Amino acid sequence: MELEEYYYQNQDRIATVQEREWKVALKKCQEHIKWKLRQKTLSGAHAGSRLGADPIDHYLGLAYEKIISGEWEWKENYSLVEQMIRIVDSYINTEVEKSKTKKEKSTKISYKDIEGDFYDLTDSPDSSEEEAILAGRLEIIKKAINGDSQLELFMESVREGLKRSEVAEMLDLQPRQLDKVRERLIRKVRKYNSSQK
Amino acid sequence: MGTRNTKQILSDLYGLMMEINFHREDEEVLKELEENPDKQIDKHLLRIKKLSAQMKAKANLARFAKVKEQLALLRQRGVEEIQKLISPQERAQYAPLFRKFEELTKEDEESIMEDQEFLKMLELLNKKTDDDSK
Numbered sequence: 164m165e166l167e168e169y170y171y172q173n174q175d176r177i178a179t180v181q182e183r184e185w186k187v188a189l190k191k192c193q194e195h196i197k198w199k200l201r202q203k204t205l206s207g208a209h210a211g212s213r214l215g216a217d218p219i220d221h222y223l224g225l226a227y228e229k230i231i232s233g234e235w236e237w238k239e240n241y242s243l244v245e246q247m248i249r250i251v252d253s254y255i256n257t258e259v260e261k262s263k264t265k266k267e268k269s270t271k272i273s274y275k276d277i278e279g280d281f282y283d284l285t286d287s288p289d290s291s292e293e294e295a296i297l298a299g300r301l302e303i304i305k306k307a308i309n310g311d312s313q314l315e316l317f318m319e320s321v322r323e324g325l326k327r328s329e330v331a332e333m334l335d336l337q338p339r340q341l342d343k344v345r346e347r348l349i350r351k352v353r354k355y356n357s358s359q360k
Numbered sequence: 361m362g363t364r365n366t367k368q369i370l371s372d373l374y375g376l377m378m379e380i381n382f383h384r385e386d387e388e389v390l391k392e393l394e395e396n397p398d399k400q401i402d403k404h405l406l407r408i409k410k411l412s413a414q415m416k417a418k419a420n421l422a423r424f425a426k427v428k429e430q431l432a433l434l435r436q437r438g439v440e441e442i443q444k445l446i447s448p449q450e451r452a453q454y455a456p457l458f459r460k461f462e463e464l465t466k467e468d469e470e471s472i473m474e475d476q477e478f479l480k481m482l483e484l485l486n487k488k489t490d491d492d493s494k
Contacts, residue, residue: 164411164414164415165418166415166418166419166422170415170419171419174415174416174419177412182405183386183390184386185405185408186389186390186393186401186405187386187389187390189401189404189405190389190392190393190398190401191381191382191384191389193398193400193401194381195378195381195382198374198375198377198378198381199374199378201374202370202371202374202375202378205367205370205371205374219400220400220404223400223404224404224407227404227408227411228411231408231411231412231415232411232415244382245382248382277382278379278382281375281376281378281379281382282371282372282375283371283375293367294365294366297366297367297370298366300366300370301366301369301370304373318373321369321372321373321376322364322369324364324368324372326376326379327376327379327380327383330376338383339383339384339385341380342380342383342384342385342388344380345377345380345381
């Protein structure tokens with residue numbers, strides 16, 4: 164890795180980052196990559212095998228390497244985790260583009276509203292077979308949360324296309340309290356899946 | 361909303377999970393890591409420390425090479441010539457450093473990176489010689 168254009172500029176901020184901030188940024192970024200890849204593979208566009216490494220390791224590494232080397236500017240108004248997520252999203256999107264067009268493209272650096280970027284506009288399922296697979300996934304979630312009225316309402320809000328603050332309002336919660344709901348949903352789906360094996 | 365297809369619903373669910381994750385409280389994340397240590401995170405944390413140290417070493421080397429290059433250029437020009445470019449006040453201020461500059465041995469060069477006053481003078485002289493050559 165070489166010293167790149169923004170090394171000295173980024174270094175001024177990196178020098179003030181505590182270990183706990185790195186830990187939080189890495190954990191949030193790791194979680195983000197998992198969901199982003201799941202979202203992208205809905206369209207079958209992202210194949211981890213193209214990368215020749217564990218995709219989470221690969222993108223997590225890129226997220227901080229680009230800041231530390233100064234290849235990417237750590238924008239003044241972004242927190243560490245926001246800058247890392249933006250880098251990850253850019254590389255995942257580029258990888259998706261590559262697999263769609265089969266053409267190598269240079270990384271485009273564009274800055275949009277990060278929360279808007281979480282939601283991807285996808286096409287309709289390509290075939291009845293794909294429709295059945297995706298419906299199966301939704302069915303698993305439905306069965307896993309059966310009887311948990313809060314989670315059922317959570318999923319109903321997702322079906323309606325509501326975003327974080329609207330979902331919280333629907334559930335009569337503060338937006339930050341959704342973290343516990345998210346954890347419970349993951350736990351229930353995992354438990355359901357392992358009970359089916 | 362009957363028109364929303366399964367793909368869109370799942371995509372929105374994943375998007376919502378990302379949004380909730382992004383806004384998680386730092387303390388919650390740290391607590392989770394404390395209760396369930398994550399080897400992948402530990403591995404990357406170690407790599408961050410290693411990379412930061414490597415890049416810092418590279419930056420120091422680059423800075424040292426630049427200082428040596430500047431010294432060589434100034435020596436080529438000659439101390440008397442350079443002194444003409446600065447004000448009498450600056451000349452008086454940097455007089456001890458000028459002597460050091462003239463007497464600098466190869467061994468001394470290795471330690472100049474720690475001499476902040478000397479580096480400051482070098483920077484000033486380079487600026488003056490740059491302005492002079494314009």
